[in-house]
Amino acid sequence: MEVFLTSPWVPAEIIRAHGHRPRSAWPATPNRASAVPEGVCSFAQSLLSLAESHPDAALVFTTACDQMRRAADAALARSRSRIFLFNLPATWQSPAARNLYRAECARLGRFLTTLGGPHPKAEDLLSVMIDQENRRAALRQFIQRHPARLAAEALAGFYSEGIVPTAPPTDAIPVPRGIPVALIGGPLLPSQWSLFDDLESTGGRVVLNATEPGERCLPPPCPIPSPEQPPLPALADHYFDHAVDAFHRPNTRFYDWLGPRLHERQVRGLVLWVHVGCDLWRAEAASLRDAFHLPLLTLDAHVESTGGLRDTNRLAAFIESLQ
Amino acid sequence: MTHSPLQLTLTEWDQRYAELARAGLREPWYGGPLARHVERENNERLRRLRFDSSAAALRLWNFLLTENERLRTARAQGDRLVGTMKDLGTVPVMACALPKVRPFYPDGAWWTPCLMECSDRLLVQADALGTDPSFCPVRAMLPAFLNDEHFPRPDLLICSTGAVCDDFSAIAQRLERLGHPILWWEMPRRRAPDPGEPACDLPGGLIGPAGQVECVREELQRVGVELGKLAGCDLTHERIRAGIRSANQIRRQLQTLRQTVYAAPGAPLPALEMLIAEMLAVHFCSDRGECLPVLAELATEATRRVATRQFVIPDDAVRVFWVNPVADLRAMNLLEACGGRLCGSDFMFTHALDLIPEDLPPFEALARTALADPMVGPAQDRARRIVDDCRRFKIEAVVIARIPGASHCPWEGNPIRERIADKLALPIVEIEIPPVCDALLPTLRTRIEAVLEIARARREP
Numbered sequence: 001m002e003v004f005l006t007s008p009w010v011p012a013e014i015i016r017a018h019g020h021r022p023r024s025a026w027p028a029t030p031n032r033a034s035a036v037p038e039g040v041c042s043f044a045q046s047l048l049s050l051a052e053s054h055p056d057a058a059l060v061f062t063t064a065c066d067q068m069r070r071a072a073d074a075a076l077a078r079s080r081s082r083i084f085l086f087n088l089p090a091t092w093q094s095p096a097a098r099n100l101y102r103a104e105c106a107r108l109g110r111f112l113t114t115l116g117g118p119h120p121k122a123e124d125l126l127s128v129m130i131d132q133e134n135r136r137a138a139l140r141q142f143i144q145r146h147p148a149r150l151a152a153e154a155l156a157g158f159y160s161e162g163i164v165p166t167a168p169p170t171d172a173i174p175v176p177r178g179i180p181v182a183l184i185g186g187p188l189l190p191s192q193w194s195l196f197d198d199l200e201s202t203g204g205r206v207v208l209n210a211t212e213p214g215e216r217c218l219p220p221p222c223p224i225p226s227p228e229q230p231p232l233p234a235l236a237d238h239y240f241d242h243a244v245d246a247f248h249r250p251n252t253r254f255y256d257w258l259g260p261r262l263h264e265r266q267v268r269g270l271v272l273w274v275h276v277g278c279d280l281w282r283a284e285a286a287s288l289r290d291a292f293h294l295p296l297l298t299l300d301a302h303v304e305s306t307g308g309l310r311d312t313n314r315l316a317a318f319i320e321s322l323q
Numbered sequence: 324m325t326h327s328p329l330q331l332t333l334t335e336w337d338q339r340y341a342e343l344a345r346a347g348l349r350e351p352w353y354g355g356p357l358a359r360h361v362e363r364e365n366n367e368r369l370r371r372l373r374f375d376s377s378a379a380a381l382r383l384w385n386f387l388l389t390e391n392e393r394l395r396t397a398r399a400q401g402d403r404l405v406g407t408m409k410d411l412g413t414v415p416v417m418a419c420a421l422p423k424v425r426p427f428y429p430d431g432a433w434w435t436p437c438l439m440e441c442s443d444r445l446l447v448q449a450d451a452l453g454t455d456p457s458f459c460p461v462r463a464m465l466p467a468f469l470n471d472e473h474f475p476r477p478d479l480l481i482c483s484t485g486a487v488c489d490d491f492s493a494i495a496q497r498l499e500r501l502g503h504p505i506l507w508w509e510m511p512r513r514r515a516p517d518p519g520e521p522a523c524d525l526p527g528g529l530i531g532p533a534g535q536v537e538c539v540r541e542e543l544q545r546v547g548v549e550l551g552k553l554a555g556c557d558l559t560h561e562r563i564r565a566g567i568r569s570a571n572q573i574r575r576q577l578q579t580l581r582q583t584v585y586a587a588p589g590a591p592l593p594a595l596e597m598l599i600a601e602m603l604a605v606h607f608c609s610d611r612g613e614c615l616p617v618l619a620e621l622a623t624e625a626t627r628r629v630a631t632r633q634f635v636i637p638d639d640a641v642r643v644f645w646v647n648p649v650a651d652l653r654a655m656n657l658l659e660a661c662g663g664r665l666c667g668s669d670f671m672f673t674h675a676l677d678l679i680p681e682d683l684p685p686f687e688a689l690a691r692t693a694l695a696d697p698m699v700g701p702a703q704d705r706a707r708r709i710v711d712d713c714r715r716f717k718i719e720a721v722v723i724a725r726i727p728g729a730s731h732c733p734w735e736g737n738p739i740r741e742r743i744a745d746k747l748a749l750p751i752v753e754i755e756i757p758p759v760c761d762a763l764l765p766t767l768r769t770r771i772e773a774v775l776e777i778a779r780a781r782r783e784p
């Protein structure tokens with residue numbers, strides 16, 4: 001069965017090991033969500049539409065934010081048997097939070113078996129972990145060598161189909177010029193990828209994609225446990241320890257991840273990509289400015305597309321101000 | 324002293340105060356005429372409210388409006404102050420169990436823009452600090468923390484996170500980034516236990532997975548250790564047990580008050596005073612000892628009025644259930660001006676009204692109570708309780724107050740409406756109330772009147 005994941009912080013390995021096909025929600029969300037009520041995050045709303053338009057698939061929501069939690073409630077009320085709400089702890093400092101995360105991974109496994117998947121043996125999960133890790137390694141290589149839009153496409157391909165394009169020789173693709181900026185924020189959907197082009201056409205260049213599912217969502221290589229170790233706790237701990245997101249409390253890991261990368265890549269400006277109705281990312285604008293002393297432009301995201309001419313003009317003015 | 328209950332303006336209260344004083348009114352140290360809160364704290368909104376005319380209500384208002392002053396006095400006397408954010412009701416029980424520790428909710432700054440009719444400019448400052456009107460009015464807390472003009476800075480800040488609203492989570496995170504360290508504790512999103520999964524009863528008739536209770540218990544134990552460090556002594560089980568007993572005394576008192584007022588044939592107390600009284604359950608308004616007599620006096624007054632059939636609102640008023648607190652207190656007066664009376668409520672902290680189990684290990688009991696928070700579970704659970712209460716108090720109409728910017732409001736209305744429509748078919752209205760609702764009063768009035776009219780038309784002849 002197809003199992004859509006709405007967050008990068010739920011291990012797709014568990015789904016594969018249970019004989020299901022993990023797909024990510026980002027590329028699959030309908031280009032037009034049903035009417036978005038005021039105050040509702042358009043991405044959270046589009047997940048509901050996704051659930052409706054795929055009656056034969058399962059969906060894993062998470063508790064990363066209130067909006068998604070409540071979208072899950074609405075989806076659960078309509079179709080309990082194929083919706084799973086994964087409790088992603090916001091904290092990460094305490095054993096209680098770690099245990100909660102581990103328990104949720106195990107509970108997800110039980111849910112997957114109710115969908116008809118077999119209960120995997122340890123070695124099955126281990127081999128999926130190794131395979132997934134190899135793909136991730138190839139993906140990391142690919143995105144290092146490619147411009148942001150191609151990298152975003154590759155990331156989407158990986159998350160939705162597990163496909164990783166092979167990296168051509170380094171010199172195959174010319175490195176675009178432009179003022180280096182970091183794109184930070186929530187879900188960036190394929191319908192919104194024109195943002196990369198807009199940035200380039202206004203003289204900028206995304207050197208760090210920290211949106212979802214950008215580079216931020218690729219955990220570092222996962223140490224493969226020895227055959228004697230149970231693989232599920234190792235996998236769970238790896239995800240738990242390396243999730244980098246705005247919803248964590250405190251969200252210092254996100255800042256610790258961002259800081260060195262901004263420095264290394266000589267980023268001159270930050271573009272914050274915030275879905276309308278998303279408090280968690282919106283509130284980071286001021287903190288990002290304070291933390292990195294870089295100019296920041298907030299762009300409001302709607303599911304359908306980027307914000308059109310107005311946003312292009314704002315982008316152009318922003319990039320010009322960075323020259 | 325017998326006196327027909329009335330709703331008085333602030334100016335009328337001056338006169339009433341003088342009468343009470345002449346008749347020998349005895350007040351606690353924080354007592355005094357209500358009008359002084361306008362002069363001293365700029366609480367201009369009080370001029371537009373109508374207050375119950377009893378001495379009990381006077382004490383309630385004085386208790387509420389002197390909280391910051393009482394906190395400052397407590398600090399001057401060596402008490403340690405704990406800002407307990409978001410959980411609404413649980414951590415204060417633990418903090419109060421320790422000697423010379425006082426919990427309060429900085430979240431209470433929610434009402435400051437209303438009380439000061441935005442003259443404080445807190446919302447404008449919140450905007451400048453990165454939290455614009457897309458966030459709920461709790462954003463007023465951010466500048467209130469920084470400017471030291473409202474509540475004193477706490478010695479320890481504790482905040483529940485996880486299954487909480489995005490508004491508060493984001494604002495509290497911003498606060499921490501602005502240099503106020505926070506002790507975060509995890510609140511899982513309450514769910515129904517899976518088939519075969521070990522489960523526990525929670526207050527409010529809920530059931531939760533034992534694993535979630537364990538998670539919250541461990542988190543609360545961690546919080547308890549920090550509270551103990553602050554107090555300089557351990558938060559022992561004996562101390563918490565005593566704290567739970569005291570909290571339950573207050574909760575019982577509140578239950579009596581609610582039952583007396585909401586079940587009465589007419590309204591012995593107005594909606595506004597009931598909202599304030601219920602709020603006391605959350606942290607005892609920073610003084611657990613005083614909270615009990617404040618509520619007891621109010622309950623006595625309500626009982627006396629019911630016995631003598633002296634109602635403050637005409638007894639043909641429509642019996643209304645109110646969902647969510649109002650950003651502008653004036654909205655509670657408006658309900659009555661439109662011909663309604665408050666007969667049931669879910670101000671988002673019903674778990675703070677339920678008794679904490681006394682027959683369980685204390686951290687376990689607190690964990691179960693915290694997990695029963697209506698805001699950490701699905702709105703369907705909340706709707707179920709609302710329906711039960713509507714039946715219990717013979718409700719005729721429901722008002723759902725939306726909080727501007729709140730992440731939960733756009734999602735909750737439908738499940739609550741659907742459940743009420745399905746089980747009771749009551750008329751419902753959903754209205755958004757900003758911190759100062761004067762400009763919207765005509766619209767709000769029309770909408771409330773319309774729903775009350777429908778309810779009235781459905782009465783049996």
Ligand code: SF4
Binds near residue numbers: 278279
């Ligand atoms: S974009 Fe923001 S509000 Fe929407 S689902 Fe993601 S974190 Fe939640």
Ligand code: SF4
Binds near residue numbers: 459460490729
């Ligand atoms: S009113 Fe709602 S959005 Fe605002 S802090 Fe309270 S729970 Fe959160």
